[in-house]
Amino acid sequence: MTTTVPKIFAFHEFSGVAEAVADHVVHAQNSALAPKSERKHSVTNLSVNALDMTREVSCKSTASASEVKNGGSSSNSKAKKEKRFKIALSGGSLIQVLHEGLLKREDVLWGKWDIYFADERLVPFSSNESNYGCAKRKILDQIDTAKYGTPKVYHIDESLIDDPQECADNYEKVLIRGFAGRDSVKLPMFDLFLLGCAPDGHIASLFPNFQDSLREKLAWVVPVKNAPSGPSTRISLTIPVICHSHRVTFVVEGATKAPVIKTIMERPEKGLPSSIVNEGAAGRVSWFVDDDALTDVLVTKKKYKFHPA
Numbered sequence: 001m002t003t004t005v006p007k008i009f010a011f012h013e014f015s016g017v018a019e020a021v022a023d024h025v026v027h028a029q030n031s032a033l034a035p036k037s038e039r040k041h042s043v044t045n046l047s048v049n050a051l052d053m054t055r056e057v058s059c060k061s062t063a064s065a066s067e068v069k070n071g072g073s074s075s076n077s078k079a080k081k082e083k084r085f086k087i088a089l090s091g092g093s094l095i096q097v098l099h100e101g102l103l104k105r106e107d108v109l110w111g112k113w114d115i116y117f118a119d120e121r122l123v124p125f126s127s128n129e130s131n132y133g134c135a136k137r138k139i140l141d142q143i144d145t146a147k148y149g150t151p152k153v154y155h156i157d158e159s160l161i162d163d164p165q166e167c168a169d170n171y172e173k174v175l176i177r178g179f180a181g182r183d184s185v186k187l188p189m190f191d192l193f194l195l196g197c198a199p200d201g202h203i204a205s206l207f208p209n210f211q212d213s214l215r216e217k218l219a220w221v222v223p224v225k226n227a228p229s230g231p232s233t234r235i236s237l238t239i240p241v242i243c244h245s246h247r248v249t250f251v252v253e254g255a256t257k258a259p260v261i262k263t264i265m266e267r268p269e270k271g272l273p274s275s276i277v278n279e280g281a282a283g284r285v286s287w288f289v290d291d292d293a294l295t296d297v298l299v300t301k302k303k304y305k306f307h308p309a
């Protein structure tokens with residue numbers, strides 16, 4: 001397997017990561033919401049396949065996020081033209097990182113965000129294991145919506161947590177409506193896809209050695225049963241969806257992650273989920289990592305440069 005080395009932004013301490021990740025997120029937001037001519041730069045980094053898809057999406061009529069909420073198509077052309085920042089969030093420590101970094105910033109246009117989840121553990125939202133539940137409590141409920149607007153949030157249907165397949169199918173429909181009908185777009189394109197990486201190498205809810213879900217080419221969302229850590233039933237967005245994003249960003253901290261990061265970076269042929277993404281989204285992948293997680297890992301570290309306000 002050949003691989004293109006991703007950008008690895010390293011920080012002495014984890015406290016530096018939250019500010020840098022927040023800056024990166026706001027930069028992605030501003031690029032997504034900028035007029036088309038100003039987006040040229042980010043588009044030049046995309047693969048030919050992704051460029052084709054961009055054209056396809058812009059040529060055909062797409063269902064706006066507000067239409068999804070309203071449960072159908074609308075002739076409201078203003079809604080169709082509205083630019084939205086489409087982001088996918090994972091669970092775990094990422095939520096705390098975003099809590100620390102984003103909530104204090106004045107330039108987060110929350111009202112223009114469409115928030116989806118990279119994966120979900122099939123537990124009630126009130127559980128501390130629920131990715132949406134945690135994001136709601138730690139971030140969404142704390143936004144000053146009077147000042148910044150209210151994001152649109154697309155979570156799983158909580159009534160389906162006992163049926164992983166049904167839950168995955170249902171969430172896929174939510175994505176299809178949010179990004180365009182299946183007829184007009186093969187894959188959704190997130191502006192930013194945020195991922196963590198667990199010590200066992202799973203990203204979203206895609207676990208190493210779960211070959212069926214890792215090799216999935218057609219579905220946007222898959223059910224996961226018998227997960228080896230945390231809640232055993234889950235749903236996850238798939239590798240093609242992750243790799244089709246404008247930007248894919250990993251946020252990883254702590255010495256417990258160092259062994260798996262070493263394998264991901266130095267032994268891509270092992271095919272860990274992150275190595276697959278490093279290659280599949282080559283040129284669009286960044287890692288925000290503290291030094292502890294890079295212990296004994298042979299990579300070229302970059303210094304993160306903050307974007308001017």
Ligand SMILES: O=C(O)[C@H](O)[C@@H](O)[C@H](O)[C@H](O)COP(=O)(O)O
Nearest residue numbers: 090091092093196197198203204
């Ligand atoms: O639902 C999940 O399991 C998460 O989305 C998962 O993919 C997470 O990102 C990693 O487990 C890393 O979590 P930590 O950052 O907490 O180690």
